[in-house]
Amino acid sequence: MADITDRDNAIIMETTKGRVVIELFPDLAPGHVGRIKELAREGAYDGVVFHRVIEGFMAQTGDVKFGKSGGRNFDPSRAGMGGSDKPDLKAEFSNMNHARGTCSMARSQNPNSANSQFFICFDDASFLNRQYSVWGQVIEGMENVDNIKRGEPVKDPDRIVSMKVAADVEA
DSSP states (O other): OOOOSOGGGEEEEEETTEEEEEEEOTTTOHHHHHHHHHHHHHTTTTTBBOOEEETTTEEEEOOTTTSBTTSTTOOTTTTTSOOOSSOOBOOOOOSOOOOTTEEEEOOOSSTTOBOSOEEEESSOOGGGTTTSOEEEEEEEOHHHHHTSOOBSSOSSOOBEEEEEEGGGSOO
């Protein structure tokens, strides 16, 4: 496993394609990092599908309302239209480049509408810089992200099996 120096600022995401470890950037986006950790600790992301996966661009997930397989509101046709029951977040845009492995929050046209959905960049997406809140970077398992099924929407989508703060998982 990756050498995680700060286990309270790392996420371990088990997916149907394998483990992905994400380093969190609390100095860059404290509100977004706080939300990701809060939802992970609640188990909100467990079972959530990757509903929008575009070759050469990104894999999007995190719709804890309509995208949680086995959840009471699970609706694959609506996955991507929901969030959590928590308030939307104020934008925390930065100069961080949306490079391969960057984790950033999804949102609507309103810059302050990020809630629970996020995406992981497959390749450089610098055209998103200063428009989306970057909160982390994949430090292990990018090959597993690369293997997530593509589609818009995805037929028989891959999903997050579990997502936990590394400090909450035995090393």
